[in-house]
Amino acid sequence: MSTYCIGDIHGCYDEFMALLDLVKFNPKTDFLLTTGDVIGRGPKPIETLNFLLKYQDRIISVLGNHDLSLLRNYHLYSELKDAASKEKFLFNLKASELKKIINEKNGTEMISFLRNCPMTFWDRRHNLFISHAGLSPEWNIFDAMKNGNHVEQLLRSEHFGILMENMFSDRQCRWAPIKAEIQNNFAQKQFKTSIHYRRHMDYEDGIYDYMSLYPSLELDRCIYTINALTRMRFCYTDLSLDFDCKDKPKENKNRNLKPWYDYPNSQFKNSQTIIFGHWAALEGKNPADNIIALDTGCVWNGSLSLINIEAPAKRYSVKANQ
Ligand SMILES: [Mn+2]
Numbered sequence: 001m002s003t004y005c006i007g008d009i010h011g012c013y014d015e016f017m018a019l020l021d022l023v024k025f026n027p028k029t030d031f032l033l034t035t036g037d038v039i040g041r042g043p044k045p046i047e048t049l050n051f052l053l054k055y056q057d058r059i060i061s062v063l064g065n066h067d068l069s070l071l072r073n074y075h076l077y078s079e080l081k082d083a084a085s086k087e088k089f090l091f092n093l094k095a096s097e098l099k100k101i102i103n104e105k106n107g108t109e110m111i112s113f114l115r116n117c118p119m120t121f122w123d124r125r126h127n128l129f130i131s132h133a134g135l136s137p138e139w140n141i142f143d144a145m146k147n148g149n150h151v152e153q154l155l156r157s158e159h160f161g162i163l164m165e166n167m168f169s170d171r172q173c174r175w176a177p178i179k180a181e182i183q184n185n186f187a188q189k190q191f192k193t194s195i196h197y198r199r200h201m202d203y204e205d206g207i208y209d210y211m212s213l214y215p216s217l218e219l220d221r222c223i224y225t226i227n228a229l230t231r232m233r234f235c236y237t238d239l240s241l242d243f244d245c246k247d248k249p250k251e252n253k254n255r256n257l258k259p260w261y262d263y264p265n266s267q268f269k270n271s272q273t274i275i276f277g278h279w280a281a282l283e284g285k286n287p288a289d290n291i292i293a294l295d296t297g298c299v300w301n302g303s304l305s306l307i308n309i310e311a312p313a314k315r316y317s318v319k320a321n322q
Contacts, residue, residue, distance in 0.1 A: 001031070005034070006294070007284070010041050012304060013044035016048060036067055037067060037132060040299075042298070046104060049113070062117065063119055064133075068167065071155070115155045116155075119226075122141065129273065148225060151225050162211075172220050173224070178224055233245060234258065275294055275307075276294065304318050
């Protein structure tokens with residue numbers, strides 16, 4: 001039994017299969033983790049999603065910005081009432097995934113699979129954390145897991161639509177003010193005893209409906225979380241996230257910007273390992289032994305990479321077909 005982690009597949013199904021063949025991946029005994037962006041830009045999103053669906057008991061895929069973008073397009077499309085505006089919406093869409101998925105018999109299954117994917121993954125035994133973009137310099141792993149869980153709750157709830165409509169915003173780029181606001185609200189003594197509070201304890205597993213209690217604050221929290229976990233590359237010296245620069249770190253000319261992993265994070269320990277994708281310009285060069293960059297740009301004619309989490313230093317790769 002082995003557990004592998006693969007970088008951003010981006011619908012490059014042929015390379016995906018070639019790489020699993022290379023390590024003789026056995027879906028009966030092995031496990032597969034992915035760094036997200038399983039679709040987006042690449043040629044075979046349907047085949048890729050069908051494979052993930054087929055072996056969903058053996059695969060955990062954290063969500064990437066392209067995966068979320070597909071969910072957003074799906075939501076906006078579903079909200080349209082008449083055929084003409086639906087058609088127009090699809091026509092104007094740059095990404096082709098939604099068009100393909102709605103023509104599939106199991107298209108809704110694919111969407112519901114993505115809505116149930118996690119934002120983060122944590123393996124206690126290996127002290128190993130995975131997210132699409134990495135770990136915010138304002139967070140420890142627990143913060144990332146906890147706030148990621150808030151996003152996961154919304155994705156699966158009746159608040160899905162409001163999250164989709166608001167999520168791609170650059171405004172929520174710093175955690176500290178959101179954290180202060182949360183602490184401020186939760187410090188209010190009457191909170192725990194109020195009828196209002198009890199009314200919203202409507203999840204069986206004891207997770208409160210924060211979205212009904214504090215809609216704008218909960219949205220801010222979740223948008224920051226999506227920004228940090230799926231869009232982050234560089235951060236400014238005040239730790240705010242940048243959303244524009246996709247350069248290689250060495251080619252970046254802006255002195256106020258450093259890669260997220262270059263800011264000292266006292267809460268992140270050397271014994272912990274982070275695996276992330278998203279940043280193809282890093283070309284898979286690990287920033288540190290325990291910070292592993294796994295997106296090697298298969299969809300940009302680079303390669304697709306995979307590691308065995310027992311021995312993350314060794315990489316397996318296949319070159320892009322095109
Ligand atoms: Mn990405």
